[in-house]
Amino acid sequence: MRFSRPAAAFLAGCALLLVPFLTGALDHLAVHFSLSRSEPAPEATVSPPEELRLWFTQAPQENSISVRLMAGDAVVETGPAIPDSEDDKVYSVAVGRTLEEGGYTIAWRAMAADGHVVRGEIPFMVQLP
Secondary structure (H helix, E strand, O other), X not given: OOOOHHHXXXXXXXXXXXXXXXXXXXXXXXXXXXXEEEXXXXXXXXXXXXXXXXXXXXXXXXXXXXXXXXXXXXXXXXXXXXXXXXXXXXXXXXXXXXOOOEEEEEEEEEEOOOOOEEEEEEEEEEOOO
């Protein structure tokens, strides 16, 4: 069977559209467990925050959230990661003291319900008002 040139081009285009689905390249469109936002936001300059907040795309596994606040190589003591009472995808960490001006990093780790572990770092700057 022979196709006209326009029909052959159309079929080839359709085949190219199917390749990503067949190879799994569009997996990123599915909702995967990850961090969707934070306060402070990455690279933000903020007044000393009273708390750190993390929003996940899905509810993490219970007791799987680990958050460390770093000032250079030094760990800044904070409270534990506490789930929000209204949204189980949101966690907050009380800072507990006024941060000095300078650079900080939130180092976080969390586990999805299926056991998938994700982690990351969120650098930000504190500037005194």
